[in-house]
Amino acid sequence: MAAARPAAAALTPAELGVLLDRAGLTLNPGQVADLVLVWRQLAGMVAQLPRDRKLADDQAYVFRLPVPDATPRHAAPRLAAPRLAAPRLAAPRPAAAKPPARPRAKRPPAAKKKR
Amino acid sequence: MTPLTIAEAARLIAARKLGPVELARELLARIAALDPVLNAFITVTERQALTAARAAERQLAAGTKHRLLGIPLGLKDIYETAGILTTAHSRLLADNIPTTDAETVRRLRAAGAVILGKLATHEFAIGGPALDLPWPPARNPWDPKRFTGGSSSGSGAAVAAGLVLGATGSDTGGSIRLPAAYCGIAGLKPTPGLVSRRGVIPLAPSLDTAGPMAWTAEDCAILLETLAGHDPADPASVAAPRVAYATGLGASLKGLRVGVLRRFFERDAPATPETLRLMAETERLLRALGCVVETVEPPPLADYNAVGRVLICAEAYALHEARLKTRLADYSRAFRVRVLGGALLTAADYIAAQRRRTELIAATAALFARHDILLSVPTPGAAPLLTEQRPDDGFARPFLTTAANVAAVPSLVVCGAFTAAGLPLGVELMGRPWDEATVLRVGHQLETAAGTRARRPQVAIE
Numbered sequence: 001m002a003a004a005r006p007a008a009a010a011l012t013p014a015e016l017g018v019l020l021d022r023a024g025l026t027l028n029p030g031q032v033a034d035l036v037l038v039w040r041q042l043a044g045m046v047a048q049l050p051r052d053r054k055l056a057d058d059q060a061y062v063f064r065l066p067v068p069d070a071t072p073r074h075a076a077p078r079l080a081a082p083r084l085a086a087p088r089l090a091a092p093r094p095a096a097a098k099p100p101a102r103p104r105a106k107r108p109p110a111a112k113k114k115r
Numbered sequence: 116m117t118p119l120t121i122a123e124a125a126r127l128i129a130a131r132k133l134g135p136v137e138l139a140r141e142l143l144a145r146i147a148a149l150d151p152v153l154n155a156f157i158t159v160t161e162r163q164a165l166t167a168a169r170a171a172e173r174q175l176a177a178g179t180k181h182r183l184l185g186i187p188l189g190l191k192d193i194y195e196t197a198g199i200l201t202t203a204h205s206r207l208l209a210d211n212i213p214t215t216d217a218e219t220v221r222r223l224r225a226a227g228a229v230i231l232g233k234l235a236t237h238e239f240a241i242g243g244p245a246l247d248l249p250w251p252p253a254r255n256p257w258d259p260k261r262f263t264g265g266s267s268s269g270s271g272a273a274v275a276a277g278l279v280l281g282a283t284g285s286d287t288g289g290s291i292r293l294p295a296a297y298c299g300i301a302g303l304k305p306t307p308g309l310v311s312r313r314g315v316i317p318l319a320p321s322l323d324t325a326g327p328m329a330w331t332a333e334d335c336a337i338l339l340e341t342l343a344g345h346d347p348a349d350p351a352s353v354a355a356p357r358v359a360y361a362t363g364l365g366a367s368l369k370g371l372r373v374g375v376l377r378r379f380f381e382r383d384a385p386a387t388p389e390t391l392r393l394m395a396e397t398e399r400l401l402r403a404l405g406c407v408v409e410t411v412e413p414p415p416l417a418d419y420n421a422v423g424r425v426l427i428c429a430e431a432y433a434l435h436e437a438r439l440k441t442r443l444a445d446y447s448r449a450f451r452v453r454v455l456g457g458a459l460l461t462a463a464d465y466i467a468a469q470r471r472r473t474e475l476i477a478a479t480a481a482l483f484a485r486h487d488i489l490l491s492v493p494t495p496g497a498a499p500l501l502t503e504q505r506p507d508d509g510f511a512r513p514f515l516t517t518a519a520n521v522a523a524v525p526s527l528v529v530c531g532a533f534t535a536a537g538l539p540l541g542v543e544l545m546g547r548p549w550d551e552a553t554v555l556r557v558g559h560q561l562e563t564a565a566g567t568r569a570r571r572p573q574v575a576i577e
Contacts, residue, residue, distance in 0.1 A: 011459075019458070019459055020458070023436075023440075023458040023459075024440045025439065025440060025443070025455070025458060026440075026443070027443070027455075031443070031451060031455075034448065034451060034452045034455075034506065034507075035451075035452075035455050035456065035459075037452075037507060038452050038453070038455070038456045038507050038510055039456055039459055041507060041510035041511060042424065042425070042428060042456040042459075042460075042510060045417075045420070045421035045424050045425060045510075046421070046425060046460070046464050046467075048417060048418065048421040049421060049422070049425065049464070049467040049468055049470075049471050050467065050470070050471060051463075051467055053470070
C-alpha cells in the first residue's frame with residue numbers, strides 16, 4: 001500500500017491564527033481550544049491516508065456521463081445556427097515528398113564594385 | 116394499546132377494523148402524553164395529520180389500496196415539508212418554512228401516509244445531543260437518561276415509543292443505524308442513489324443517504340417500496356430496477372453465505388462482553404436458518420473511519436462556510452467541534468480521502484465475491500448516558516457504522532438482544548450494492564428468530 005504521511009505536528013497558536021485568518025473565521029478562546037482538540041484527532045486521521053502514489057494512479061474522480069440518447073425525452077432547445085460561421089480551417093495537406101535536390105549551376109564570380 | 120407495526124396496522128385498516136382517523140388520534144394522544152419526557156418532536160402537525168387521515172378514509176371508501184394508506188409517520192426535521200417548519204434542529208433555520216415537499220415526502224403523502232410531525236435531530240444531522248439549541252435533545256424511551264444515538268435521534272425515539280409507526284432518517288456515518296441500535300428498532304441505510312435526496316438538507320453529499328426507520332425490518336421494507344425509485348431531478352439518483360422489498364421476506368436462507376467482520380468488533384472497536392455474546396448467538400441463529408457463516412478479514416476500521424471523517428468534515432464545512440463566518444455563535448458547540456476542523460483540511464487531504472475511498476469500495480466489494488451478507492455490530496455496547504456524550508465523539512474513537520457509508524453498500528440494523536439492564540443491542544447486516552432485498556430478508560428472519568420484537572419500552576409519564 002502507498003506510504004502514509006507522517007503525523008502532522010501540533011499547530012502552534014501562531015500557525016492556527018494564520019489558518020483561521022485565511023479561512024475568515026474569528027473564534028473565541030473556548031472555540032479555539034475545541035478546534036485544537038479536534039484537530040489533533042483529525043490530523044491523525046489525515047496522516048493515515050496514503051499519499052505516495054504513482055502519477056498514473058488517479059482513481060479519485062471517476063464519473064460517467066450519460067450515454068447520448070438518439071431520441072432524448074427532454075431535448076434541450078436547439079440553438080439557432082450562428083450568423084457568422086467561424087472560418088473553417090483548411091485540413092492540413094500531407095507534406096508532399098520533396099523532389100531530389102538538383103545540383104546548383106555555378107554562378108560566375110560577381111564583379112567587384114569600384115569605390 | 117400496544118403500539119402496532121406498519122404491517123399490522125395496514126392489515127387492520129384494509130380489513131376496516133381500524134380507521135386512519137382513530138389511529139391518528141390515538142398516536143397524537145400518545146405524543147401529548149409521552150413526548151414531554153422524550154422530546155422526540157420539534158413540530159407536531161395535528162391539524163394537517165387529521166386532515167390527511169380523513170382523506171385516507173375517503174380513499175379507502177373509494178377502494179384505494181396501499182399499505183401506507185392511513186399509516187402515521189414522522190419525518191426527521193431535515194426533510195423539507197411544504198408549509199411546515201423545517202429547522203434541521205438549528206437556530207439558523209428556526210423560522211424556515213419550505214414551499215415544497217422533499218421528493219420522499221411527496222411519495223409518502225401520495226401513498227396516503229399521515230404525517231404526524233417533524234422529529235428531532237442533531238443539528239444539521241451532525242454533532243451530538245446539544246443543550247445550547249432552541250429544542251432539547253431527544254431521549255431514549257428505554258431509559259430517558261440515555262442517549263438515543265444520532266443523528267436521527269427523534270426518529271429512533273418516536274418509533275421505539277410507538278409515537279409513530281415509522282419514520283424517515285438520514286445516514287452519512289451511521290445516523291440511521293446508531294439510533295436504531297440504541298433505541299432497539301430497525302433502520303436501513305440504503306445504497307447511495309436508491310432513495311432521492313431532493314429536499315433533504317445535506318451534510319456531506321459524498322456520503323449522505325436517506326432511508327426508513329421502523330419497529331421491524333418488514334416495516335422498513337414496506338417503507339422502502341415507496342421511498343425508493345429514480346428521481347430525475349436528483350442528480351445522484353440512480354435508475355435502479357424497482358423491487359418488491361416486502362415480498363419474499365420469509366424465503367429460505369439456506370446456503371446464504373455470511374462473512375463476519377470479526378476484527379471490527381473484537382480488535383478495532385472492542386465490544387462489551389454482552390455484545391460479544393450477542394454476536395455468538397447471532398451466528399448460531401444464522402446457522403440454524405441455513406446460512407454458512409465464517410470470518411472474513413476487511414481492511415482496518417480505522418481506514419474507513421479516517422476516510423469518512425475527513426470527507427464529512429470537509430464537505431460539511433464547505434456547505435456551512437459562509438454562515439460559519441457570520442453566525443458562528445448561532446451554531447451549537449457540538450456542531451462547531453465536529454465541523455470547524457474542515458477549515459484546516461487541504462484540498463490534497465480531501466483528494467487523498469477520496470482516493471482511499473475508491474480502494475476501500477473495491478476491497479469491500481471483493482469480500483462480497485464470496486459472501487452475500489457481511490455481519491457486524493453498529494455499536495460496541497448499549498446506549499450510554501446522555502451526560503457521557505462528548506462533542507468530539509467520532510474523532511476520539513471510530514464509528515463502526517461508517518464502514519458501510521464509505522463502502523457505499525446497504526446496511527440494516529435490527530435489534531438482536533437486550534442487556535441484563537434491559538437495554539437493546541443491535542446487529543448490523545451489510546449487503547451488496549442494490550441488494551437491499553437480501554439484507555431485509557436476513558434481518559426479518561433474524562428478528563423473528565431472536566424474538567426481540569415483542570418487548571417494548573415502558574415510558575414513565577412524569
